[in-house]
Amino acid sequence: MPLDTSSYSLALLRLDGRRWNELRRITAQISTMPSADGSSYLEMGNTKVLCTVTGPCEGGGTRDRDRADIRVELAIAGFSGVDRKRVGRGDKRVSEMVSTIQSTFASTLFTNLYPQSTIHISLHVLSQDGSLLAALLNASTLALIDAGIPMRDYITASTAGSTSSYSSNDESADPLLDLNTSEEQELPFLTVATLGGSDQVSVLVMETRVQAGRLEGMLAVGVDGCKQVREILDDVVREHGKEVLKSGRL
Amino acid sequence: MTSLKRSLAADPYSANISSKVFVRSTKSGKVQKIVRELYLRQDIPCSSKLCTSCLETAPRDAGGNLPPFVLSATPAGTKKYRSGHYLVPDTNALLNALDLFEQASAFYDVIILQTVLEELRNRSLPLYNRLVGLTKSEDKRYYVFFNDFRLETYVVREFGETINDRNDRAVRKAVQWYGEHLSKAVGKKAAMPAVVMLSDDKDNLRKSKFDGIEAISLHDYVSGLENADQLLDMINVAKEGREVRDAKAAQNLYQEYFSVSKMMTGVKNGTLHQGKFNVSPYNYLEGSIHVPAFDKNLLILGRENINRSVQDDVVVVEVLPKDQWKEPSTKIIEEETMNKDDNADAEDGEAVVSEKERKALQETVQKVHQNSFETNPQPTAKIVGVIKRNWRQYVGHVDKSSVSQSAGRKLQTVFLIPMDKRIPKIRIRTRQASEIVGKRVLVTIDSWDRDSRYPVGHFVRSLGVLETEGAETEALLLEYDVQYRPFPKTVLDCLPKQGHNWVVPPLGDPGWKDRRDLRGLNICSIDPIGCQDIDDALHSSRLPNGNYEVGVHIADVSHFVKPNNAMDAEASMRGTSVYLVDKRIDMLPMLLGTDLCSLKPYVERYAFSAIWEITHNAEIVKAQFTKSVIKSREAFSYEAAQIRVDDTSQQDDLTNSIRDLMMLSKKLGQKRMDAGALSLSSPEVKVQMESETSDPIDVKTKVHLDTMSLVEEFMLLANTSVATKIYDAFPQNAMLRRHGAPPKTNFEELANQLKVRRGVELRTSSSRELADSLDRCVDPNEPFFNTLVRIMATRCMMSAEYFSSGTQGYPEFRHYGLASEIYTHFTSPIRRYADLVAHRQLAAAIDYEPLDPSVRSKGKLEAVCKNINMRHRNAQQAGRASIEYYVGQSLKGRIVEEEGFVMKVFSNGFVVFVPRFGIESLIRLRDLAESEPESDFDAENYILTTSGSREVKVELFQKVVVRISDIKEESTGKRKVKLELVRTGGK
Incomplete structure (x- = not known):
């Protein structure tokens, strides 16, 4: 039995040696799939996701004739978790994440520019280690930028938790940023996404119980994390732009 | 096309990122490979107050608070480390001697490494929790250093290196780093405290010597301390070196059970024995079992012999050879203290008998061997199979x-x-x-x-x-398996439609059929204060011939509860009402129990009356039974009735009739005593509650009043008369109550104790002799001594039981305690089901109504008896437990000194009974003084002499003064009273 999250209070160190307000290492690349209109590969710690965007292409607009439809597909590889497990199409958790991503980007992309067309976002999870929804949102943002689809600003996401579980109700609990799997299993946490590093929250998902008093701190840390993520993603995009310019592919 | 391969050079983190890979197996046997990231860092402080460089980088929590540095600038030292030292124990040191680290006299300024903490957690969660508790205590100055997260001290497991070796290396590296770090921080100018690794691992010690790291074995270190002798005992000698780590227990810890057919044949031909398994309340490793083939109970000692049996299981045992027969142990062994460090998760690596348990058992065995010449050991047995598990739900x-x-x-x-x-x-x-x-x-x-x-x-x-x-x-x-759910609707449907408005119908109604009109008699009831379910009422009047007419009137429950309806079924299942301190769980719905059946004053009620003609000398001339209608004149409490009787100015008919009853009851009582009835005793106290909050405020011992014996005498009389009557009418299936004569062996110990300690002989051949010899057990200086002996004698008795007359021969009907040939329960039908059955049988016996087939069926009656016997016992125990709980609550936060008496002496403790609160509790040797005193137990004379840290001599029956406080017992979670010995002898 390795140590668990209760050891945080001993030296203010988390299970993987981070402080409360530290992100895991985030690395990302864009234009990883030449065949797609836009693509990205993102790692947040050991969570690894691949995103490809196709479109906007003809057809669609079934719901609203004046706008493009956004279709999201999410495939979680059987080998991505600790146990080898097939995640079926009808999985509730998957469809919930799909609909979150879909509605988020429906309100951020200028879909009105592409009436009666569809934008396909296809996501593949290669490895899971917590903050999965946040990683999916970040990867989608990068791929959509790569595809050149106009959008209001970056959607950047991160998770925030609290060092004490609901039942233990420790007064001096610290908020935590960017949780990994073992922390997610033990602690209350939320996923938050903001628009362009501002305080505009566009996604907020929480499925665990936490004392209402702690929520504010968690949210502040999460939003702050989103800002940091935005900087990292922005660097990735600019770096990529420079490279493209240099290679003269434009 | 771009490649997904990441170039490490471009990654700013690459130097300080690592991953931890480990493999674990799940409960189902699946193997999981876990990969975790490790972020190595350089801002983990050393937490020494000597160091200034760490202060700058030290982390803050979300509130911006800096955790204070823990390790003192001037730590304590020993002869070897004159300038003080910081201790760094390795896992073995903590596993073997965590008690040492909890000492107040030494072991300050300790650095616990993450590696060690993690390893300890794997080995024993309780120890881990204790250690974490230590690190949180401020005065012990324990600091957890996360060496595996610090860049300089992180150690990568080498190929072919075992995880233990890797961890040891990590510990050494951390110790080394600490030394270097501190010397840099302090500079050359001052004397620097040494950083010392404590280990019990020879290999680890050798390697650290090779690397030039300060290291010392736990034993050597403790020897250098001031109170070394005392502390050395705490090192777990049995677990030295590395053997423990690799110890693998046998796959199967217990012996396999015999097959059912093997057990059956064994029991049939007498090689095996069957019985109910009982665990000693003082020693969880000792059980006993009563089998018909042996007079004495068979002892079952040790976990292996107990072989997975739980209290109350019906088991089959094999008697062990005579050379393994033993005395029952005289030692208190509690599971809590023995195995508190067990890890619930660990499946392997646990032997069935832990080292401590083995030791505890051996000590008792040795004691037996020493004096085996004088005493005869009890046969021992081992359990070879379980016929029926009596597992229930446990709280x-x-x-x-x-x-x-x-x-x-x-x-x-x-x-x-x-x-x-x-x-x-x-x-x-x-x-x-x-x-x-x-x-x-x-x-x-x-x-x-x-x-x-x-x-x-x-x-x-x-x-x-x-x-x-x-x-x-x-x-x-x-x-106690008490049915406490509200009555279901089907039961409530059986109640009279009129509810509380029900009244006895006017004369001439079919309800009056065969009922005598006794409304004109001076009937009254006498009960405890606040009694609502009044079962019984009495009257007496003088007859013209100088004799007395005495009537006992019992609530006519059988009129309302007809056989075989839902209410009857529910009542027969509940068996009895249960009285707790703050609560009563009724056998019958409230409407009946406290209103319609209850013989309340001033209203007409149906009753079942037993009426006798009794002479002045309490000879019974004739008895008759009848259903009746009565109107009670008054409901007295025992106290009120007593006052009224004692007040000579009260000369009304009612009071005089009570005086007559009192006079007759005394004569009846005397007759009973002459016949050899026992006056037994059990500790009885009453908890007083604050009326508003119902918090317990005080505990009173019950006072005995004459009016109590008055009621009791006539109830006994009624019960005996009814028993005779229903047995005459239904010789095969009358509901009776018997109290078996206790086997002689039950009294052996008590008799011996009395003989040795007080020179009194306890004769037990008949209840008469026992009653007489109990009367002789008096100590002129100590009036309570007699009661104490009576309490102890009561515990040697069998318990009384209900039975159907067809199942026993007439001589077996005897009620030993009451010295009555035949007995039943008739007088409390509201709260006992047996009485209700007796009512139905009596009604049939006087031709009031035909007997219902269900009360006539032998098999059914036996099932009812079995159930109500069990319910009755449970109800008593629940009542006692409730009192015990409230006594504990009423003492909460108080400390009282009271006199008590030694009831039982063990080789490592004794039981003290405090009459004031009716509590008895164990005082262990280790409770006497901080370190457990040496003791010498004289089993023949029941004397326990302690020496060393505290010198006392405890004898059986001795009067002692104890300090009573309350404590939450860790093992059971109950708040219990805790007794501490103040001094022996009286006040």
């Missing part, structure tokens, strides 16, 4: 130390400690460990496999927070 609480602190909703294995000390710890797997800690919970045992040391069960539900009234009461009711 208990989760052992806090077995819970991993914040596993959240992860599945984990924890120990449940049952309230009943005779039940072993139960291992349960739960996802809600953190929620059920500190609660009363209900669990069941599922199985007990050969390869598991403890039974495995599962969580049923939580009853509420420990020590809250609701939870404790429910726990008690569940523990």
Whole structure:
């Protein structure tokens, strides 16, 4: 039995040696799939996701004739978790994440520019280690930028938790940023996404119980994390732009 | 096309990122490979107050607070380390001697490494929790250094290196780093405290010597301390070196059970014996079993022989050869103290008998061998099979130390400690460990496999927070299997439609058929204060011939509760009402119990009357039984009745009739005593509650009044008369009550104790002789001594039981305690089902109504008897437990000194009974003084002499003064009174 999250209070160190307000290492690349209109590969710690965007292409607009439809597909590889497990199409958790991503980007992309067309976002999870929804949102943002689809600003996401579980109700609990799997299993946490590093929250998902008093701190840390993520993603995009310019592919 | 391969050079983190890969196996046997990131950093402080460089980089929490540095600038030293030292124990040191680290006299300024903490957690969760507790205490100055997260001290496991070797290397590296870091921080100018590794691992010590690291074995280190002798005892000698780590227990811990056919044939031809397994309340490793083939109970000693049996299981045993026969142990062994460091999760590496248990048992065996010439040892046996498990649901609480602190909703294995000390710890797997800690919970045992040391069960539900009234009461009711749910609708439907408005119909109604009109008699009832369910009322009047007419009128419950309806079924299942301190669980619905049946004053009620003509000398001339209608004149409390009788100015008819009754009852009582009835005693106290909040405020011993014996005498008379009558009418299936004569062996110990200590002989051949010899057990200086002996004698008795007359021969009907040839229960039909059956049989016997077939069927009656016997016993125990709980609550936060008496002496403790509160409790040797005093136990004379840290001489029956305080017993979660010996002898 390795140590668990209760050891945080001993030296203010988390299970993987981070402080409360530290992100895991985030690395990302864009234009990883030449065949797609836009693509990205993102790692947040050991969570690894691949995103490809196709479109906007003809057809669609079934719901609203004046706008493009956004279709999201999410495939979680059987080998991505600790146990080898097939995640079926009808999985509730998957469809919930799909609909979150879909509605988020429906309100951020200028879909009105592409009436009666569809934008396909296809996501593949290669490895899971917590903050999965946040990683999916970040990867989608990068791929959509790569595809050149106009959008209001970056959607950047991160998770925030609290060092004490609901039942233990420790007064001096610290908020935590960017949780990994073992922390997610033990602690209350939320996923938050903001628009362009501002305080505009566009996604907020929480499925665990936490004392209402702690929520504010968690949210502040999460939003702050989103800002940091935005900087990292922005660097990735600019770096990529420079490279493209240099290679003269434009 | 771009490649996904990442170039490490471009990654700014690459130097300080690592991953930890480990493999674990799940419960189902699946192997999981876990990969975790490690972020190595350089801002983990050394936490020494000497160091200034760490202060700058030290981390802050979300509130911006800096955790204070822990390690003192001037730590204590020893002869060897004159300038002070910081201690760095390795895992073995902590495993073997955590007690040492908890000492107040030494072991300050200790650095606990993450590696060690993690390893300790793997080995023993309770020890880990204790250590974490230590690190949180401010004065001990324990600091957890996360060496595996610090860049400089992180160690990569080399190829082919075992994890233990890697961890040892990590410890050495951390010690080395600390030394270098501190010398840099302090500079050359001052004397620097040494950083010393404590280890019991020879290999580790050797390697650190090679590397030039300060290291010392625990034993050597402790020898250099001031109070070395005392501390050295705490090192677990048995676990030296590395053997423990590699110890693998045998796969199966217990012997396999015999097959059913083998057991059956064995029992049939007498090689095996069958009986009910009983665990000693003082020693969880000792059980006993009564089998017909032996006079004395067979002893079953040790976990292996007990072989997975639980209290009350019906088991088959094999008697061990005579050279293994032993005396019952004279030592108190509690599971809690023996195995508190067990890890609930660990499946392997646990031997069935822990080292400590083995030792404890051996000591008792040695004692037996020493004086085996003078005493005859008891036969011992081992359990070879279980015929019937009597597992029920158990109430208990989760052992806090077995819970991993914040596993959240992860599945984990924890120990449940049952309230009943005779039940072993139960291992349960739960996802809600953190929620059920500190609660009363209900669990069941599922199985007990050969390869598991403890039974495995599962969580049923939580009853509420420990020590809250609701939870404790429910726990008690569940523990004693009392049916406390509200009555279902089908039962309530059986009640009279009129509800509380029901009245006795006017004369001439069919309800009056064969009923005598006794409304004109001077009937009154005498009961305890506040009694609502009045079962009985009395009257007496003088007849013209100088004799007395005495009537006992009992509530006519059988009129309302007809056989075979839902209410009857419910009542027969409940068997009895249960009286707790703050609560009464009725056998019959309130409407009947406290209103329609209850013989309340001033109203007409149906009754069943027994009326005798009695001469002045209390000779019974004739008896008759009849259904009747009565109107009670007054409901007295015992006290009020007593006052009225004593007040000579009261000369009204009612008072005079009570005086007559009093006079007759005394004569009846004398007759009974002459016949050899026993006056037994049990500790009786009453808890006084504050009326508003119903918090217990005081405990009073019950006072005995003459009016109590008045009522009791006539009830006994009624019961005996009715018993004779129904036995005459139904010789095969009358509901009777018997009290078997106790086997002689039951009194052996008490008789011996009295003989040795007081020179009194206890004769037990008949109840008469016993009563006489009990009367002789007096100590002129100590009036309570007689009561004490009576209490102890009561415990040697058999318990009385209901039976159907067809199942026993007439001589067996005898009620030993009351010295009556035949007896039944007739007088409390509201609260006892047996009485209701007797009522129905009596009604049939006087041709009032035909006997219902169900009361006539032998098999059914036997089933009823069996059930009500069990319910009756449970109700008594529940009542006692309730009093015990409230006595504990009323003493909460108080400390009282009281006189008590030594009731039982063990080789490592004694039991003291405090009459003032009716409590008895164990005082262990280790409770006497900080370090357990040496003791010398003289088993023949029942004298325990201690020497060393405290010198006292404790003798059986001795008067002692004890300090009573309350304590929450860790093992059962109950608040219990705790006794401490102040001095021997009286005040």
